Structure formats: structure tokens, C-alpha cells
Amino acid sequence: MTTEPALALVDAPEAVAEIAAAIRAAGSFALDLEFMTEGRYVAELSLVQVGWGDPDGPEVRAIDPLKVDAREIAELVADPDVETVIHSAQADLALLGQVFSVRGRGIVDTQIAAAFLGLGDQIGYAALVERMAGVYIDKGSQFTEWSRRPLTDDQVRYALDDVRYLPGAWRQLRAELETQGRLPWVMEECDRLAETWAERTPPEEMYRRVRGWNSLRRRSQGALRALAAWREEEALRVNRPPSWLLNDRTMLEVARRPPRDLNELRSVRGLGEGTAQRYGRILLDAVEQGMEDPPPAEDTPPRVPNLGQSWPAILSGIVQARCREASIAPRFVATRREIDELIAWWLVGDRSSEPDLPLLRGWRRELVGADLLDWLQGKTAVIVDPDSEAGLTIRG
Template identity: 30%
Template sequence: MSEIQFVDSVTELDILCQKMQHEPWLAIDTEFLREKTYYPKFCLLQIATLEWVACVDPIALEGQMSELFEIINNPNIIKVLHSCRQDVEIFYQLTGKLPAPVYDTQLVAPLLGLQENPGYAMLVSGFLNINLSKIHTRTDWSQRPLSADQMKYAADDVIYLAKIYQMMEEQLQKLGRENWLKEDFEQLMNPDLYDIPPANAWLKIRGKNKLTGKQLVIVQALAEWREKVAKKDDRPKNWILRDELILDMAKLQPVNIKELSEIRSINDGFVRRSGQQVCALIKAAQGKPGLKLKAKENSVKKTVKQEAVLDVLSAVVRLRAEENALNPIILATRKDLEALLFDEPGSLLLHGWRYSMVGKELQGLLQGQFTISVNKNDLTLHAQEV
């Protein structure tokens, strides 16, 4: 590996782009800040292969990175990332495009016997026997100049990622699992993951399942208003209105400034700036029909028989996991099985490698296409004769 190339001029960026466009894959990571903004502030882009590593300064090159983004969005180049959602969000925000295809090492790890959703430091330790330093975890990456230690810290993320990618690919090929995650990676390129409509912002507020349908209408109205204001002003949502205050307003339903001011923990400045608008939103929402949560969000109590069916499904999962040398939790959790039992859309067991390994079989079992026989040492599924 050559020395770290720090790219903060158009000339250097042109040279890097010439090098990048001929690569079949690129290990990529980003550094950003989000504590004081709605949108992530892009501070550093790290890129590596097994032969070279570069750190690009998007602050110095603001508005001049279109060629680099075209390469990152090139469908013929695999973008290797770890826990890619936040990195992809930055690229989508800046270019309006998703950098397909991606390869997320966090998703690959469980197929190789590691725990689900492992952190990057755990992967580096497990694959390379290297313990990553945490000294710059809280670095303000927007500050310039960056020190040599900061540059090395940032570059290590992609240097090791490139090595881990190669090792993962070799192990997956030996196991015949190199294509298992194709659909999972494709799902990461769904724009809905990165651009949530303001009208749906209320669905992310915790604690709403304890409210009535009429109260939920108010939660939706206030969350939508907050999302729009946060985007327009580029400020964190909770700086505008905290989730717990949205829930309190939905319960108490203030329709004038006096009632709003009496809510515990309400900020006087918020009341002055936005009180009239918020009260008007609440009043308008009171006249709308109530909302309903999905069964999962309502936490519907299961019957004894449904719990027994879930136990049977769990037994099949354990068998198939054992056959494929996987942790059963990686294959399907209890919640995954509940989603399948209650026909919830988006169940993990109806997509990708999980569907091939056990989901299709479980679906058939629930539809009466299979029976189960048991003896002291085994449990076997039998296809029903048509």
C-alpha cells in the first residue's frame, strides 16, 4: 500500500478519477457531522483498493466533484462499504442517485459465522487481528487542517475494508454463498430508505402505539410540520420539537397559546415562534378521521395456538441453520417468524437467501403443504400429496 493521497485540488482530483474509473471495485467510507444540522455535513471521503488509498476533501472541492460522483455511481464498479446506509444517504443527497451496486460487509459477516450487525472494529479484529484505535472517534472532521494522525485514522477504515472484502469474497465462494446477498444489496438501493416523505415521519416516533387513532392524527400533523421545517432550515428535528412533546401535544391537544404554554417542558421561545401555527395544526387535525397502526405496531397479543405455531416454525429454523452452519438468529428471529405468520409485508423470510433456505418451506408449512413427523432424535418435513 502506497502513502495516503490527500486530494484537495481539482488537479489531484482529476488524477484520482483517472485511477478510479478502471477499478472493478472500490472500498469507500465517509466522515460527516450531523449534530447541528438536518442533512449530514460531508467532511471527508476515503477510497481504497489493495494498491492505493486516497482521502478526498469535499469541503475544499465543494461543487467540483461531479466526475468523482459519476464514478461512484458507475454500475460497473462495486462499492464496498460497511453499514452503508448513512454513506449512501450522503451520495443520494448530493447527486440524487444511488451508488449501485453496493457490497455491505456488515450484511455479509453473518453468512461467515459472525454475529449479526457486527461493528467495523469487530470485523477488523476478527479478520485481520488488528485492534482499531478509538482516539479520533469524536473528531470534528470539518476542521482544517487535518493532522497526520487523523488522516491515518480515516484512511485505515478503507485500507482494512479493502482487505476484508477480498477475504470475505474468498470465504463466500468456498461456501457457495457468493450470490446469497444479491437481493439484500439491491434492496439497499431503494430510494424510499433515504428520502422519507414528511407525511410518513410520524411512523418513526416511539411511544405512539399507546395513543388513540384521533391522537395519532395530531402526531402525524406535527411530525410532518417538524420534518418540513427541519429540512428547510437544515436543523436537527429535535431542536425544533422533541418527540416526547409531540406525544404530549397529541394527548393534551392545546388549541390556543395559553393551553400550549401550560404543557410541561415547553420552551417559551418555541411558543412565541411557532405556537399559533402548531395550535392551528392541532385544531385542523381534530376534525380528521383517526389513524390505525399496523398490527405489529399495535403489539397484538398472540393466542396460545399462535405461540405454538411459532414454536414449530422456530424448530424448523434451528434445523436449517444447523445444516448450513449458521446461528439460527441470523436466519430468522422470533419477530421475523411473527411477520411471516401474520402476512406482514416486507418479511425478511420472503426475500433473498433466507427465502431459499427456509422461508419458502415455512410458508408451505403454514399453508398446509407440509406435515411434520417427529421421533426422539429427529424432526422431518414431508410434502403433502396433491
């Protein structure tokens, strides 16, 4: 039987400790976060909702992180002995990593679980609940200013609904995954993504995320690396988007044609007077130091012979076919980069050992990786087949 809690937010440390203890005893809980991103680099955590106990009627609570430390809940997410059920977990896990420095263990993302059952690549929570429980969730409070207090009863009730139905949905998804033998696939994928989502690119590597960085000469790359590292650290310090300090295009131009003084810096297109006034000397020093300490030269990737240039489309077709047959979104199985690396290995690499690629390991190899290797080795052929679901068949 569903327990309807008081809609007052939990804002006492002892109450948070009691909730954490109850969740730890249960061994599993549903989690959702509300946060504000507007004008911020790191989102402001504004509400923490948890649900635990009987999936048919879990205990649900909303914790106010603006008044009480929610670290005990975050530490549960990092506990491999506690199952954490989240829908569309990426943003939540990234925020927990930024605020509490935790990496999720025992994570279950019900959106991923649904995708592995053919319920859509990125099914929304409301659609999942309607499908699993036949319950319609009103999304009227979706764009609430969650950092504003007090919250209305309707807003808190809406927030609690985000965890109220998760345990029951996961129970159904889990049963179907076990029936199809895909539960290990989902758990492996959730764990892999949880690690990825908790990672933050080091400041000294942020320059690689600037489009066009690899077109620069090495000394200019050093300048860009120093500028991007400064921008990242300053953006975190003031909690403002990096582009508010210095946009990518302007930063690339400063690195490409290093200004010699403040006057030349002010003449760079896109660099505001306020930025030049506040940070001008810092930027000039960063450019100078970066040029004196450029990054190591990049290894030149082996050139793939022309005969392999049409192969990505063929291998991607095999991936698409197997994923369609299995009702799994291709993005979970193989990336274009992995396919390119596989082809490069086959044509110009050392065939005595396979490359370390996810698509050649575990369930991905079982689903499609072995087929890709068979095609490369000439053991199979891809045949156009308009009558098949994928439009082609693989024949050995």
C-alpha cells in the same frame, strides 16, 4: 506494492475528477466517510476516503468535502457498473442519499459478507482486518473532530487505513463466499439494504414513528400527522434534531388534547416557552388543519385464533436452528413481524397464494422458508434435541 500518498487532503476539482476516472476504470473501489453528527439532524460530511487498484496495495486518497464538491465520488456509488466496497455501510449510504440524493448500486458491505461466513453478526472493521490481514489498526483517532482543519498526519493516516485494507479483505471474503455458494446471497442482501438505507421517510408519514400514534382518535391522528410533518421539515431546514424542536411525548399530548389558543399551548408539559414563542401560531394552525384532514382509517388486521399464539416461538426456533447450522445471524433471515404475518396468512388468509414475504423468496426460502411452510402444513415436527447445536432438530 503499497503506494503511500502525500497526506495532504485532495481539495481541487480536477484532482477529484482524476480520482473518479481512475476508479471508474478500475471498476471497483473502497469507500469510507467521516462525518459529524453532534447537534445535527443530517450529519456533516467531513472527509471522503477512497481506495482502488491492486488489493495488495491500493491507491488511497482522502478528499476534503469542506473545500471541494465530492459529487463525482457519490455518483460512482450510484453506478451499477462500479463495485463500491464499504464496511458497515448503513450510515454512509444514508448520508450520501441525504446529501447527494444517490442510491447505492453495486454495493458490497464487508460486515454483511463476514456475517454470512459466521464471523460475527456485526464484526468491526479493525477486527476484520486483523483477522483477514493480520494487521492491527490503531483506533486512537476514532473520535477526531473531523470537521476541524488542519487535520494532523496521524489523523489522515488513520482515515486512509479505513480503506487501505478493505479491497484485500473483500477479496478473501468473496473467495470464501464463492466456495460456499453464498456470494449471490450477500449481493442480494447488500442491494436490498442499500435501497432501504437510502430511503427517507416522507414528512407526512413521520407520525407513524411516534410511539402511541395508533392509540389516538382519527382527528387527533390528523393533528399528530400535521405536527410531525412540520417538525420534520423544520428540523431539516435548521439541521437540528427533531426532538430539539418538539419531543414525541409533548407532540402526542398536543394532538391528544388540542389547545385552543397560545395560553393553552404554553401549559402543555414539555413545551418550552421559546418553542411556544417562536412556533406557537404555526403549531396551532397545524393542529387545526390536521384535525380537518385525518389519515384514512387503518384496516383492522385479522384476529389470529388462540391456537396460533404459541406458534411464533416454534417458527422462531426453526429459524434459529437453520441459521445456527448455516452460521448466519437470524436478523438477516426473518423478522418477528414476518413470522407473525406468515402465521396470520396460514390461519385466516387465502392459502391459494403465498404471502409476499422476503423469507419465502430466494435464498431465504432455500435456507428456512420451505421448512416453515412444511411445519405449518404438518409435514415436519420440531423435536427437542439437547445434543444438537441448536437444541432442536426438524424431522419430516
